[in-house]
Amino acid sequence: MTSTHGTNRDNPLEQLSLEQLRTRTSTKWVAHPDDVLPLWVAEMDVPLAPPVADRLRAAIDSGDTGYPSGRDYPRAVAAFAAQRWGWDGVTPENSAIVPDVMLGIVEALRLISDPGDAVVVCSPVYPPFYAFVTSADRRIVEAPLGDDRRLDLTSLEAAFTTALDSSARPVLLLCNPHNPTGVVHTRAELEAVVALARRYGVRVVSDEIHAPLVLPGAEFVPFLSVTGAEDGFALFSASKGWNLAGLKAALLVAGPGAVDDLARLPEEVSHGPSHFGEMAHVAAFEEGGAWLDALLAGLDANRTLLADLVAEALPETELKLPEATYLAWLDCRSLGLHEDGADQSIGVVSDLSGPAQFFLEKARVALSSGHVFGSGGNGFVRINYATSQANLREAVRRMAAALDR
Numbered sequence: 001m002t003s004t005h006g007t008n009r010d011n012p013l014e015q016l017s018l019e020q021l022r023t024r025t026s027t028k029w030v031a032h033p034d035d036v037l038p039l040w041v042a043e044m045d046v047p048l049a050p051p052v053a054d055r056l057r058a059a060i061d062s063g064d065t066g067y068p069s070g071r072d073y074p075r076a077v078a079a080f081a082a083q084r085w086g087w088d089g090v091t092p093e094n095s096a097i098v099p100d101v102m103l104g105i106v107e108a109l110r111l112i113s114d115p116g117d118a119v120v121v122c123s124p125v126y127p128p129f130y131a132f133v134t135s136a137d138r139r140i141v142e143a144p145l146g147d148d149r150r151l152d153l154t155s156l157e158a159a160f161t162t163a164l165d166s167s168a169r170p171v172l173l174l175c176n177p178h179n180p181t182g183v184v185h186t187r188a189e190l191e192a193v194v195a196l197a198r199r200y201g202v203r204v205v206s207d208e209i210h211a212p213l214v215l216p217g218a219e220f221v222p223f224l225s226v227t228g229a230e231d232g233f234a235l236f237s238a239s240k241g242w243n244l245a246g247l248k249a250a251l252l253v254a255g256p257g258a259v260d261d262l263a264r265l266p267e268e269v270s271h272g273p274s275h276f277g278e279m280a281h282v283a284a285f286e287e288g289g290a291w292l293d294a295l296l297a298g299l300d301a302n303r304t305l306l307a308d309l310v311a312e313a314l315p316e317t318e319l320k321l322p323e324a325t326y327l328a329w330l331d332c333r334s335l336g337l338h339e340d341g342a343d344q345s346i347g348v349v350s351d352l353s354g355p356a357q358f359f360l361e362k363a364r365v366a367l368s369s370g371h372v373f374g375s376g377g378n379g380f381v382r383i384n385y386a387t388s389q390a391n392l393r394e395a396v397r398r399m400a401a402a403l404d405r
């Protein structure tokens with residue numbers, strides 16, 4: 001499916017034309033009519049990385065379509081973590097294959113908390129945190145990020161106090177790096193969070209799905225590598241880095257002080273991931289490094305382009321350059337398009353209100369609506385910039401035109 005459409009032969013973001021992308025049947029491409037430019041859900045407009053495609057093709061050719069063994073995933077993540085992050089905290093003994101990151105989070109919560117217990121999240125944050133935590137019979141307590149969009153110790157301390165008032169075993173669910181702000185937590189920030197969590201007896205589960213997507217200038221710090229984080233859990237996946245959301249598999253990793261908890265993980269959890277999922281994720285972590293580097297270079301260029309386009313065409317809005325991910329969090333509050341109280345649909349990924357609704361209707365650009373990301377999200381939109389530069393230019397042009405710029 002490659003074409004000469006792109007400007008850079010190695011950049012995965014410049015390989016596919018809009019016409020080619022519109023033949024896709026994934027949620028990003030079927031949710032809206034063809035006149036809408038979809039820059040919402042976290043799927044990338046890239047072809048499959050060749051090592052992943054080759055691994056899957058070989059499996060098809062040899063009829064290797066049985067159950068996953070779970071044997072190779074820890075090995076692949078361990079090698080990637082050692083090479084990219086200088087961290088050797090993943091072993092077959094301290095990890096388990098799970099169906100995907102969200103279900104892995106739910107399983108970790110089941111291991112270390114009880115129904116009714118509080119789960120602290122740093123809002124605004126990935127909307128399914130709300131939906132999955134709630135459907136797992138836990139309660140969300142928000143610890144809003146600071147105005148600088150970074151973790152806020154004062155708000156975390158208040159949330160821990162609230163959580164402990166009503167639950168015996170509260171948990172902090174971290175997003176590292178953070179979706180939707182693209183913030184990469186520093187070691188000093190994580191150390192401060194760990195110290196606070198220990199003081200309050202709060203266990204931590206860290207969602208590290210965006211870790212492979214840390215962009216030049218920032219450094220990813222695995223949560224479990226932080227001193228004092230030994231009784232935590234972390235989740236890894238190739239799903240975001242290599243666009244494998246349709247190929248289900250993820251890895252739940254326990255710190256040394258959580259290995260006994262992991263031993264209680266029900267055996268049936270390992271029945272959820274698919275063999276094709278495990279093979280694809282293993283191929284990505286083992287052999288997808290060069291492809292990932294080309295992607296990161298493309299994303300680095302795109303975040304700068306997007307920031308420039310926004311500064312020029314949408315000057316009332318504010319975009320802080322993301323340090324990771326392909327998601328940009330655009331402050332549209334000064335446009336006056338949102339209403340207070342539009343927080344009924346927190347956690348419902350596809351719900352629209354305020355600026356996202358305006359841009360869909362008037363600009364035919366689909367963005368994620370900030371209000372579903374929890375407190376602090378109303379009046380923002382999240383832009384997925386894992387697309388071609390032509391699409392980014394067209395999206396911002398349409399948005400500015402809709403505002404009569």
Ligand SMILES: Cc1ncc(COP(=O)(O)O)c(C=O)c1O
Pocket residue numbers: 042099100101102103126175179207209210237239240245250
């Ligand atoms: C922070 C975060 N966690 C989890 C997921 C979903 O992962 P999975 O499909 O493996 O459950 C996403 C998807 O965008 C995400 O951004």
